[in-house]
Amino acid sequence: MNRINKYNQIYADVAQKFGLIMLAIIMLFIFYIDFKSYMTYSEVLIKQEETQLLSIARIVGDNMNNYLKQERDKIDVTFARQNESLTEIHSKNKYLLDDSFPLYRGYVLVDENRQIADLVVSGGNIKKNREKIITGMKQVSLDKVYRAEIEGKHYSEADKEYTLYIKKTLKVGEKMYTAIYAVNMSEIYNRIIKPVQINGAGFIYVKDAANTIMMHPHQDEIGTYGFHTVHENTTGNPNAFDDLFRWTNYQKQVAEGYDVIQSYRLYNEELVPESMIGAFTKLYIQNEEWTVTAVLPMNVLSGPLTQFITMFLLITLIIFLLAIIGTAVCMNIVRQGKEINYLREINSGMEMIQKQSDEIRNYQRVQSLGMMASHIAHEFNNFLTPVMVYVDLLEGDETISDENHELLKEMSGSLDQAKQLSTDLLSFARQDTGAKLSFMDLRDETSKAVKIVKRLTPQKIKFESEITEEDIHLYGRKGNIEHILLNLCKNAYDAMEGAAIRRLRITLQKKDDEAVLSVSDTGCGIPDETIERIFEPFYTTKGSRQGTGLGLSVVKNIVTSMGGTMDVRSSNEGTTFIMRFPVTEDTKENQISRIAAIKRIAIIYNKKINIERIEEIFKGSTYRVEYFDHPAAVISLIQKKKNYYGMVISAYDLPLMNGVETLKIVRRLEPEIRLILTSDEKITEFEWYLNNGYFDRHITVKELYKELNTLISLDKMPDFPQPNGE
Structure with a gap:
């Protein structure tokens, strides 16, 4: 028995030493895992913050550029x-x-x-x-x-x-x-940049092409190249500012980027080292290069990192205590010579959910020229209406002298011109906004429009037309071809006013996968110095009493909305406008192939979108649908993975930014992606953004479920038109 006890004691000593060695190895392994996890998490957090700062710099740059353009447009108007x-x-x-x-x-x-x-x-x-x-x-x-x-x-x-x-x-x-x-x-700076809050401690500054700071929250750095050129190096280390110089040179070499910068800050008249996360992007203000930089002190991230370390140390401590208790129990069982059956293993796991921190603020929405024109036209009409009524009443007054009647006729003519200006402004602002692209025969539409133009052509002008016999199908809007031809032909009439040979010719041909529509005249032509500006809104060579400068701008926008292009060739012998449209065959196979191109769909939802209902619609389908309650996650994924999503559907009311601003960023990152905006009801203010390509469709939440059912069933092509007519 004593021998047995002796062997038991020896076994217990060996087991105890083995247990302590294994415990030490386990602890070292756990600390190694903690360290590696901490380093990985730090890198991920820094990279995520760099990406967010770059997004902020881009948005601030766009807003500043658009704001200055808006002020210039205000002066022009x-x-x-x-x-x-x-x-x-x-x-x-x-x-x-x-x-x-x-x-x-x-x-x-x-x-x-x-x-x-x-x-x-x-x-x-x-x-x-x-x-x-x-x-x-x-x-x-x-x-x-x-x-x-x-x-x-x-x-x-x-x-x-x-x-x-x-x-x-x-x-x-x-x-x-x-x-x-x-x-x-x-x-x-106060209007565009200062309101942007970056985690409460970050800031944004702007440099010009010479790398001189123009806007900065610290006024003593304005007009300099940065902190390292304002403050003297009193650290005792001659290389203390090397990283700041490196950062400055890096900004000169690339269009945009981000990095961690070893900087300094002034505290009690002493330079204190401080690590910063910086991101920058360049923009061009009237051909001058400006650099927008967003920076964030690294210590702002200490909160999430401290939380991470605390959690892992707590887990390590729990495992360590469990290991000590387990070892003590095992040693006690060996010493007492009791049977060891089995030790139950304790499994504990903790899931860490880190929601992406997004600092993108709700920046100023840039007002478009079209929307401004619409507002001006409506107000203008309100002022014109009573004046026109009074002039009509006075013209019918027989007590007014003939001389005053002539004055009234001149007033009436001026009012008609003002009314036409108002109509042109509204036409420029609306441009068939909100209308859906429909499948149509271009040859048939052109033939109808040519008949109208022919009837309106003055007798002194020889009219010719050559329309192909082939059917040409594409996506467009009813009446747009008539609008295009009437505008171009009216300009042609004016151009041929003093010409010796007056001939107007309209042709429509099909070449490969394109339809080519042209309008030619034998007028005076367009001077070289003005031909580049003829499509600009409000630009006219006829004078303010004869033209508004909106006709060609509206025509080009209509052509673009149909997925087409427009060119002009002019000489002193005449002018030719050439429009090319993509031809489309509306076959079942094409419908299916366009739908099949969509593999993954992102839905950015709010409380008004029923996720359970959408999940039921896609149940059993081949589409992969991902749901997000915050737009930053989708933007981050699209930044990292090109062509990751085939379609993004966004609600309008979202945290920090609205759906229009979200889809605008997505469109810039991925131009070919299909973008759908949903809201409780149709909002006319969204139509301008729709026509200018910020997104492809605006539907209500109720219509969303119906469209998704159509997408799944393939009974008919879902109405998600693309810029090329799809």
Whole structure:
């Protein structure tokens, strides 16, 4: 028995030592796993934050670019009509400056000899603002520009801020003037960049092409190349600022990127090391390169990292305690000589769900020129209607003299022109918005339109047409071909007014997979200096009393909406407009192939979309549907994996950003993807975004379930039109 006890004791000692060694090995392994997991998680978190910062920099850059374009468009719209006097220019500019206060420091109007014709100073510091306006007057060239353009900027050493200059050529009578507007770049920062919050500690700054900081939350860095050029290196390490120089050079070499930067911050007059996560992208403001940079201190991520470490240490401690208890129990069982049956193993697992942190804010939605034109036209109509009624009443008054009747006729003619301008504005703003593309025969539509054009063609013009006998099918909108031909032929009539040979010719041919529609005239042609601008809205060579400059812009937008292209060839012997449209055969096989191209669908939902109902619709189908309650997750996936989704369906009401802004970002990342916007009801404001390609379809939530059933059943082609007509 003693021998047995002795052997048991020896066995117990060996088992105890073995157990301690195994426990030490297990602990080392666990700490190694903790360390590797921590490093992996840190890298993932940093990479995720870099991607988010890059998205923020892109969006801020787009918003700033669009905001400046909107201000230039506002100036152009303000002076779209002929100016009768300097007093009228002064009044318009005074209203413009007051409406955007305090964005503008003021403006100056100079003649061709740089003599000041008008000067308006805004803001509280009249003296300083006046100096900056005069500086712009001396700096800006007086080359004629009929659309407002950004030309140069000036840095004030005393104020530590930049002034941006916008100029526009104005005509009063036969005399030309140049209006120069001084824009406060600090106010642009306050309106566009400052509201963007990046985890409460990050910030955004903007550099110009010379790598000089123009906008920054720390004013002492404006006008410099950065922190390392403002503060003296007092760290004792001559290479302390090397990484900041590396970051600056990196920004010069690539269009956009991100990295971790070893920087410094000033604390109690001492330089303290600080790691930063930075991301930047470049944009072009009127051919000048600007760099938008978003940075975030690394210590902001200490919260999630601390939580991660605490959780893993807690797990390690639990495992360690369990190991000690298990070892003690085993040793106690061996010492007492009791039977060891089995030790029950304890399995514990913890699932960690890390929701993607998204800092994309709800930026300013850029107002489009079309929407603005629509608003102006509606207000214009409200003012015109009573005037037209009064003129009609006065024309029927027999007590008015013949001379006054002639004046009334002139007033009536001017009102008709104003009414036509309003109609053109509405046509430009609407452009058949919201209409669905339908399958149609282009030959049939063109033949009908040609008959109308032929009846309207003056007798002094020889009309010719050549329409193919082949059926040409494509996706378009009923009446659009008639609209196109009437606009182009009306311009042709005017162009041939003084021509010796007057011939108008319309042809339609099918070439391979294209339909080619052309309109030719023998008029005076289009000068080379204006041919590049004829499709611009409001650009006209006929004068404000004969044209609005919207006809060709509307025509080109209609052609583009049908998936086509439009070219113009002109000489002193005439002009030819050539439109090419993709031909489509609406066969069952084509329907199925287009649907089959969609393999994966992303649905960004809110509380109003019934996910259970959608899951039931797709049950048993070959489509893979993924659901997201936040748009950042979808944007991140599309950034990393091109062609990952064939379709994205988004609700309008989403956290941090709406559905229109979400689909706009997705369209930029993946131009060919099919994008569907859903809302509780049809909203007319969305039609402009639809026509300009931000998304492919706008439907209500109720219609969504019906369309998805159609997609699954393949009974008929679902109405998800693409830019090429699909």
